Amino acid sequence: MRTIAMILAGGEGTRLTVLSEERAKPAVPFAGKFRIIDFTISNCVNSGIYTVGVLTQYRPHSLNDHIGIGKPWDLDRSRGGVRLLQPYQARRGQNWYAGTADAIYQNLNYIRENRADNVLILSGDHIYKMDYRPMIDYHLAKGADLTIGVMPVPLEETHRFGIMQVDEDQRIVQFYEKPKDRDKGNLASMGIYVFNANVLERYLSEGRPEKPRNDFGKDVIPAMISAGEKVFAYRFEGYWVDVGTIDSYWATSLELLGPTPALNLYSDKWPVLTKSEERPPVKIGPQAKIVNSMVSNGCIIRGMVVNSVLSPGVYVSPGAVVQDSVVMNDTWIGPGARLDRVVIDKKVVVGAGAVVGTGNLETVNEQMPDRLFAGITVVGKRAYIPDGAQIGRNVLINSGRDEADFPADKIVADGKTI
Amino acid sequence: MASAFAMIMAGGFSEHLSVLTETRAEAAVPFGGKFRIIDFPLSNCVNSGIFNVAVLTQYKPRSLNDHIGIGKPWDLDRAQGGVRLLQPYQGGPYGDWQKGTADAVRRNLDFVLQQDEEHVLILAGDHIYLMDYQPMLREHMQSGADLTVAVRRVNPHETHRFGIVTLGADDRIVDFKEKPRRSRETLASMGIYVFRKDLLVETLQAHDYLDFGKDVVPAMIAEGRLVRAHAFPGYWADVGNVQAYWEANMSLLAEDPALNLYDAEWVVHTRSEDRAPAKFGANAQTGGSLISNGCWVEGAVERSVLSPGVRVAEGAIVRDSVVLADTVIETGAIIDRCVIDKRVVIGAGAHVGEGDDNTANKVMPEVLNTGLTMVGEKSVIPEGLVIGRNVVIHPESTEKTFGKKKKIASGSDIGVNLR
Numbered sequence: 022m023r024t025i026a027m028i029l030a031g032g033e034g035t036r037l038t039v040l041s042e043e044r045a046k047p048a049v050p051f052a053g054k055f056r057i058i059d060f061t062i063s064n065c066v067n068s069g070i071y072t073v074g075v076l077t078q079y080r081p082h083s084l085n086d087h088i089g090i091g092k093p094w095d096l097d098r099s100r101g102g103v104r105l106l107q108p109y110q111a112r113r114g115q116n117w118y119a120g121t122a123d124a125i126y127q128n129l130n131y132i133r134e135n136r137a138d139n140v141l142i143l144s145g146d147h148i149y150k151m152d153y154r155p156m157i158d159y160h161l162a163k164g165a166d167l168t169i170g171v172m173p174v175p176l177e178e179t180h181r182f183g184i185m186q187v188d189e190d191q192r193i194v195q196f197y198e199k200p201k202d203r204d205k206g207n208l209a210s211m212g213i214y215v216f217n218a219n220v221l222e223r224y225l226s227e228g229r230p231e232k233p234r235n236d237f238g239k240d241v242i243p244a245m246i247s248a249g250e251k252v253f254a255y256r257f258e259g260y261w262v263d264v265g266t267i268d269s270y271w272a273t274s275l276e277l278l279g280p281t282p283a284l285n286l287y288s289d290k291w292p293v294l295t296k297s298e299e300r301p302p303v304k305i306g307p308q309a310k311i312v313n314s315m316v317s318n319g320c321i322i323r324g325m326v327v328n329s330v331l332s333p334g335v336y337v338s339p340g341a342v343v344q345d346s347v348v349m350n351d352t353w354i355g356p357g358a359r360l361d362r363v364v365i366d367k368k369v370v371v372g373a374g375a376v377v378g379t380g381n382l383e384t385v386n387e388q389m390p391d392r393l394f395a396g397i398t399v400v401g402k403r404a405y406i407p408d409g410a411q412i413g414r415n416v417l418i419n420s421g422r423d424e425a426d427f428p429a430d431k432i433v434a435d436g437k438t439i
Numbered sequence: 440m441a442s443a444f445a446m447i448m449a450g451g452f453s454e455h456l457s458v459l460t461e462t463r464a465e466a467a468v469p470f471g472g473k474f475r476i477i478d479f480p481l482s483n484c485v486n487s488g489i490f491n492v493a494v495l496t497q498y499k500p501r502s503l504n505d506h507i508g509i510g511k512p513w514d515l516d517r518a519q520g521g522v523r524l525l526q527p528y529q530g531g532p533y534g535d536w537q538k539g540t541a542d543a544v545r546r547n548l549d550f551v552l553q554q555d556e557e558h559v560l561i562l563a564g565d566h567i568y569l570m571d572y573q574p575m576l577r578e579h580m581q582s583g584a585d586l587t588v589a590v591r592r593v594n595p596h597e598t599h600r601f602g603i604v605t606l607g608a609d610d611r612i613v614d615f616k617e618k619p620r621r622s623r624e625t626l627a628s629m630g631i632y633v634f635r636k637d638l639l640v641e642t643l644q645a646h647d648y649l650d651f652g653k654d655v656v657p658a659m660i661a662e663g664r665l666v667r668a669h670a671f672p673g674y675w676a677d678v679g680n681v682q683a684y685w686e687a688n689m690s691l692l693a694e695d696p697a698l699n700l701y702d703a704e705w706v707v708h709t710r711s712e713d714r715a716p717a718k719f720g721a722n723a724q725t726g727g728s729l730i731s732n733g734c735w736v737e738g739a740v741e742r743s744v745l746s747p748g749v750r751v752a753e754g755a756i757v758r759d760s761v762v763l764a765d766t767v768i769e770t771g772a773i774i775d776r777c778v779i780d781k782r783v784v785i786g787a788g789a790h791v792g793e794g795d796d797n798t799a800n801k802v803m804p805e806v807l808n809t810g811l812t813m814v815g816e817k818s819v820i821p822e823g824l825v826i827g828r829n830v831v832i833h834p835e836s837t838e839k840t841f842g843k844k845k846k847i848a849s850g851s852d853i854g855v856n857l858r
Contacts, residue, residue, distance in 0.1 A: 053716035054732070093713065278718075280737075286715035287735060297711040297732075299512070301700035302472035302745070304692075307727040317716035318473070318732050321701065331716070 030145035031078030039401035047145030072101035120235030170213030182209035372408035384435035449564030450497030458815035466564030491520030539649030601627035786822035798850035
């Protein structure tokens with residue numbers, strides 16, 4: 022039995038605002054030195070799956086750089102290994118990936134070439150540690166055509182997921198993609214599918230070109246259930262999050278900081294592998310204080326860091342205070358600056374004495390009230406925050422903004438966008 | 440196109456590094472948290488555009504072999520040149536153990552002859568410095584020298600540790616004294632040589648010189664060859680003894696250290712392990728320290744250097760110490776002025792480096808007399824044990840080694856020397 026993995030990594034992740042503006046969501050940094058896709062790729066190699074296709078579409082450069090030839094995951098192999106699968110032109114025409122299922126359809130050749138019996142379809146946007154082998158064994162033991170990884174979610178979140186109902190044998194009898202009503206139960210699809218390769222090929226090819234099945238949740242799974250194929254649910258018990266929003270991104274990052282976090286990054290048994298940059302250890306100045314935080318290599322801390330996650334190469338000047346924040350690579354925080362509930366992208370400069378995140382937590386962002394509402398201020402890549410600026414809550418500062426883009430008095434009220 | 444290739448001497452066993460070199464070659468000793476000493480000359484080579492590097496090993500090379508591998512971290516996994524590990528071997532005109540630095544090169548003369556470059560850069564594997572070798576090579580070629588020696592000023596009180604040179608006109612070396620008892624000169628050789636390859640081969644074939652500093656350099660000067668000095672003004676440390684090793688680590692903690700590891704223009708490359716970022720607990724105190732990835736600090740770390748994966752439990756104190764990878768320091772333990780090797784467990788409430796009794800170590804009094812206590816790889820220090828200063832705990836000591844003792848006096852030597 023040969024199983025190969027296909028990771029869907031083309032999503033834009035618009036709800037992450039500026040974090041996913043210049044990069045695909047799977048390439049968004051997480052937990053200091055990792056990127057979101059590291060969790061899925063590491064799960065594959067830790068589960069003994071060494072043939073992995075990564076399907077990209079939206080701004081893939083950051084992802085291409087990160088994955089490269091797959092060295093950090095030992096996926097630089099002559100047989101199998103990692104392949105980045107981009108949309109391509111063919112003689113029959115050219116098509117962007119029109120959905121999750123269409124992306125796989127356009128790469129059926131890759132699946133055939135690898136002579137796969139089972140195809141494990143994964144999402145590159147989720148943070149979790151999972152051994153896929155028990156799920157594949159379960160799939161085989163049930164004689165299933167499709168097995169879906171599921172877990173219970175809170176009822177108020179069911180509208181974000183594919184929700185299903187199962188019989189006593191765990192066979193799925195009903196599937197609702199993102200139901201508006203809350204009466205469908207709370208068993209949610211994790212976007213993890215094990216398909217029989219030939220069943221997958223059949224269901225993706227049928228109906229084309231008039232009625233293509235472009236999406237797994239909307240088209241393929243309902244079609245299989247109504248056709249009476251053997252579709253089973255596999256219950257996963259463990260940590261799994263979809264960091265879809267700024268709020269959940271921020272909260273998930275800070276959850277890593279407790280004494281016994283649900284996601285343990287410090288175990289040798291299931292290492293999360295990433296492309297490590299060559300950086301010296303964290304340097305902590307004599308006046309510095311670091312409390313309840315994660316700080317990556319190459320950081321120089323001379324001020325105070327509380328309840329925060331810092332990526333490699335962040336510089337915190339004397340007198341600066343970073344609190345309840347996520348700060349990405351090579352950001353420079355000036356003397357006396359204060360950050361509170363902020364997510365800062367790479368290579369930002371925070372001027373001396375600037376205050377970012379001050380004021381009323383409840384004033385939602387005016388342009389994106391549905392995305393920035395939890396009091397978190399977001400600063401895009403390479404932005405420059407002038408000395409002495411006062412920046413409120415739920416503010417969005419877009420990438421590359423300079424001193425000239427700020428108001429003359431350098432005060433940005435709650436909920437504004439620069 | 441570089442016209443020189445490099446040979447790094449990494450076979451030394453350096454007794455004066457105590458437990459650190461009981462289990463590995465000196466060049467493989469960890470330094471500055473995540474680095475190993477050999478990372479410095481290797482990174483200097485690639486940063487200077489030298490991509491043909493041989494590393495000569497002899498004493499306990501396994502750790503070095505693992506570290507260098509095919510040279511990936513330095514981009515030395517190349518089809519042309521790259522890094523090669525040269526081990527002692529039997530057979531042929533040159534095969535035998537190496538009896539000194541010059542002899543080590545002689546044992547690999549067949550390799551030397553095969554290289555296309557006209558000049559050979561000889562480096563030591565046990566020095567910490569950041570140096571561009573290109574200016575030295577340029578000077579060597581432009582002046583037509585037979586041999587160029589890198590030199591630097593040293594403290595007049597330390598001239599007995601070095602090869603001391605006397606300069607004549609035009610930076611020509613007119614006299615060279617290896618480790619003189621007293622000297623009026625303070626220019627010391629850094630153990631970095633550029634030879635014309637043909638002359639080096641000829642010299643090593645014609646004579647039975649064993650050592651560059653003791654034999655080859657003085658002989659070349661005596662023969663009237665053009666031996667020139669190249670002055671290097673930057674930071675350079677020979678970390679060949681415990682005190683120098685500890686001091687060089689501590690000097691990294693200065694606000695603006697002489698050795699800048701954070702320079703993006705001159706990166707020190709190493710085999711980085713995949714570890715999560717350093718994590719700091721709610722009551723952690725870590726002022727003035729260097730802490731690597733994978734560490735988890737709940738207690739207090741003051742003025743110390745921690746390698747990857749060290750755990751400091753709540754209530755534990757680490758002060759003025761160097762702690763290597765994956766060591767665990769349990770609740771309430773105190774570490775004061777120690778060098779603790781990898782994978783050591785310091786039991787709860789143990790106190791290592793205690794008191795003011797500065798009795799020198801009884802086995803190596805000339806080396807361990809400054810109050811540093813050394814703990815060897817994989818040792819287990821039992822709960823509540825008190826250990827004095829200048830103590831050596833050899834690798835893999837266990838509870839059994841300590842018996843029923845509650846206190847280990849200053850200057851003791853515990854366990855079995857694995858050397």
